[in-house]
Amino acid sequence: MLIIEIKDGESIDKALKRYKRKFQNAGVIKELRKRKEFVKPSVKRRSKILKAIYREKIRIDEDTPTM
Numbered sequence: 001m002l003i004i005e006i007k008d009g010e011s012i013d014k015a016l017k018r019y020k021r022k023f024q025n026a027g028v029i030k031e032l033r034k035r036k037e038f039v040k041p042s043v044k045r046r047s048k049i050l051k052a053i054y055r056e057k058i059r060i061d062e063d064t065p066t067m
Helices: 012-026 028-036 041-063
Strands: none
């Protein structure tokens, strides 16, 4: 559970913004989405390889000069 202490004279909007930032940094939403359904290890590995290939392709395209 995330706890945000409100300082004296601090507006609720500012405290809410700090809470949202802390919530996002904690990775709660990412963890919930990950646990939503089981993904086989072979599928995880395959998607990791495809992402790496995509990133490499983008990097190569950036390095080549275009005319």
